[in-house]
Amino acid sequence: MAILDIEGLDLRYRTDRGPAEALSEVSLRVERGEAIGIVGESGCGKSTLLKAVMGVMPPNAAITAGAIRFEGRDLVAAGPEAWRRIRWKGVAMIAQSALNALNPVKRVDAQIAEAITTHESRTRAEVEARTRELLALVGVDPGRARDYPHQFSGGMRQRVLIAMALALRPPLLLADEPTTALDVIVQDQIFRRIGALRGELGFAMVLVTHDLALVIENCDRIAVMYGGLVVEEGPVAAIATASCHPYTLGLYNALSRLGQRRQPVSIPGRPPDPLAPPAGCRFAPRCPFAIERCHRERPVMQALSARHAARCLRAAEMNDLRPAAALPETWEGPQP
Amino acid sequence: MTAYVLRRLAYMAITLFAMITLMFFMFRLLPGDPTATVISPALDEGAREAMRRRFGLDQPLLTQYLAYLRNLTVLDFGLSFRTSAPAWEMIELRLVNTLLLILPSMIAAYAIGAFGGALIAWHRGGKAEASVVLFATAMQSAPLFWLSMLAILVFSILLGWFPTGHIVTPGRFPGPSWRMYLTADFLHHLALPFLVNTLYQLCFPLLLMRSTMLSTIGEDYVELARMKGLTERRVLYGHAMRNSLLPLATTLPMILGWAVAGSVVIETVFSWPGLGLLMIEAISGSDYPVVQGAFLLIAVLTILGTFVADLLYGLLDPRITYR
Ligand SMILES: Nc1ncnc2c1ncn2[C@@H]1O[C@H](COP(=O)(O)OP(=O)(O)OP(=O)(O)O)[C@@H](O)[C@H]1O
Ligand SMILES: [Mg+2]
Numbered sequence: 001m002a003i004l005d006i007e008g009l010d011l012r013y014r015t016d017r018g019p020a021e022a023l024s025e026v027s028l029r030v031e032r033g034e035a036i037g038i039v040g041e042s043g044c045g046k047s048t049l050l051k052a053v054m055g056v057m058p059p060n061a062a063i064t065a066g067a068i069r070f071e072g073r074d075l076v077a078a079g080p081e082a083w084r085r086i087r088w089k090g091v092a093m094i095a096q097s098a099l100n101a102l103n104p105v106k107r108v109d110a111q112i113a114e115a116i117t118t119h120e121s122r123t124r125a126e127v128e129a130r131t132r133e134l135l136a137l138v139g140v141d142p143g144r145a146r147d148y149p150h151q152f153s154g155g156m157r158q159r160v161l162i163a164m165a166l167a168l169r170p171p172l173l174l175a176d177e178p179t180t181a182l183d184v185i186v187q188d189q190i191f192r193r194i195g196a197l198r199g200e201l202g203f204a205m206v207l208v209t210h211d212l213a214l215v216i217e218n219c220d221r222i223a224v225m226y227g228g229l230v231v232e233e234g235p236v237a238a239i240a241t242a243s244c245h246p247y248t249l250g251l252y253n254a255l256s257r258l259g260q261r262r263q264p265v266s267i268p269g270r271p272p273d274p275l276a277p278p279a280g281c282r283f284a285p286r287c288p289f290a291i292e293r294c295h296r297e298r299p300v301m302q303a304l305s306a307r308h309a310a311r312c313l314r315a316a317e318m319n320d321l322r323p324a325a326a327l328p329e330t331w332e333g334p335q336p
Numbered sequence: 337m338t339a340y341v342l343r344r345l346a347y348m349a350i351t352l353f354a355m356i357t358l359m360f361f362m363f364r365l366l367p368g369d370p371t372a373t374v375i376s377p378a379l380d381e382g383a384r385e386a387m388r389r390r391f392g393l394d395q396p397l398l399t400q401y402l403a404y405l406r407n408l409t410v411l412d413f414g415l416s417f418r419t420s421a422p423a424w425e426m427i428e429l430r431l432v433n434t435l436l437l438i439l440p441s442m443i444a445a446y447a448i449g450a451f452g453g454a455l456i457a458w459h460r461g462g463k464a465e466a467s468v469v470l471f472a473t474a475m476q477s478a479p480l481f482w483l484s485m486l487a488i489l490v491f492s493i494l495l496g497w498f499p500t501g502h503i504v505t506p507g508r509f510p511g512p513s514w515r516m517y518l519t520a521d522f523l524h525h526l527a528l529p530f531l532v533n534t535l536y537q538l539c540f541p542l543l544l545m546r547s548t549m550l551s552t553i554g555e556d557y558v559e560l561a562r563m564k565g566l567t568e569r570r571v572l573y574g575h576a577m578r579n580s581l582l583p584l585a586t587t588l589p590m591i592l593g594w595a596v597a598g599s600v601v602i603e604t605v606f607s608w609p610g611l612g613l614l615m616i617e618a619i620s621g622s623d624y625p626v627v628q629g630a631f632l633l634i635a636v637l638t639i640l641g642t643f644v645a646d647l648l649y650g651l652l653d654p655r656i657t658y659r
Pocket of ligand 1: 015042047049096
């Protein structure tokens, strides 16, 4: 059984200008021990999706359809108290703005301990030992457990959050851009640490990032999101070599790869307005391969192989279009 | 930390000394002859002169000042011009009455205000929030004396639930006696001024707490606390409210000022024989020894309160370091 199975999830934000569709028909399966990377432009709904899985949406958000099954049990239907018990014990999360995620007036060890004692009855000594062990695990000197967050550097705080996320050995870890605020060296250290811990503890991971390279290095599968939709999903290798969605191809172009002479090519235009998404394919207004049908018809997820699917009307033709997508000229075409 | 406390204590001593000095000269620079109330101008010149000498008023100002300082060290403010009792004794008696009314009232106001503000922010967006905010804003902008009189009119005169004033039914305790405080009669008299002051004073902490909470609720650490699976109660009390208390704590010194101002108004309207009323009586009767004593006491309390607030703030917020 999949550890996490999201099916047909719709989520809306109430805003002053009307409902904003932040997630539509999002389906995603995460198997035990698997790592999935979620990529997509800013505002496409990545954080919204992870928070929805945690069940900590802001008060103006509402799940209007779909299921979030954790180990087979639908949390949306199970209600807030059941969901609360799953949080951290079953699925933990490293939030996006990790630098402000620690409470400034509480000691670091107390904040880790709190996560443990909420879910498990342990003696004080056990909790203390566990806290120190966790800090050592992520490479923070356990002697500093009684410090306050402001006494830690950004990288250390990040490690504390990872330690905290692993406190109950959850089978699933959600990581929302866990290293964006850090320099490349620290980022590298942290990912190596996460990789090692995953090898040791075997938890599944959903990694949200803007950085395709990180996904390629750390994940088994990729889900590409655009305007609140998952537009393509598949194994990292399949997506890298045989992507079947123009947006994914564009993202790859935008990524500057080492050892490559070519300048990165960005996708022109702006992401869709969640208050008034385009009627047809949401990417059509920016898509160099859009045909008239694309502006009318909403594409559905099309299976291309057992584990690879794309939400594009022309997915089947993509083998022929792919070479053109690699050319910068294609993306400079006459677009709105 | 120790160095900080010592330095703060030194500053406090300097502030206090400045206050004392200022008070001495201020009263002597006031228009009108303060001695006129005791040394009646109707007396003949010789008798007046004799009295002046007895009070030391014939000495140069500096000598008078030094004598004043010397007396202060033993809490001797001199004798009341009106009753001839030692001024400090009068103040002491009245202080107890004020503390019994104002202290519990301010504590209740801040406790209710902090919790109330936190709760309405937590359950934001409802009708309840809007009405509480409206009510508190209206209360806060109404003058306290007017509220007090309104309360007397409605609850004492129209409904007859509470006495209109005084600390106990007049005549029940002719002399000062601590047993007075143990009677139901005392509580009955205490109730209305207590309620009015509490209701009035809780508006500020309530509104401040609410607006602080509204921004705290959106903080990442509150979201993390929730993600950790803490119960909503623990997220509210352990994180959101705990952190929102910081701005409220910074207002403690201001609160002391309001407590004093509030006590003067409340005691005057409710004829509550406390320090505030004593001050009003003493000022209108030109009873300078009593006025000076009361002023000094309030100054000391305020300076001490500010100091305590500073230390308290450091306890609440570890990011504050004392240097
Ligand atoms: N509390 C909210 N109220 C209204 N709209 C919101 C709220 N939070 C997010 N949104 C909107 O929902 C959409 C998705 O936001 P989300 O934060 O999930 O994006 P993201 O993919 O995580 O972006 P980023 O990469 O910048 O973190 C955006 O259009 C955003 O403006
Ligand atoms: Mg995000």
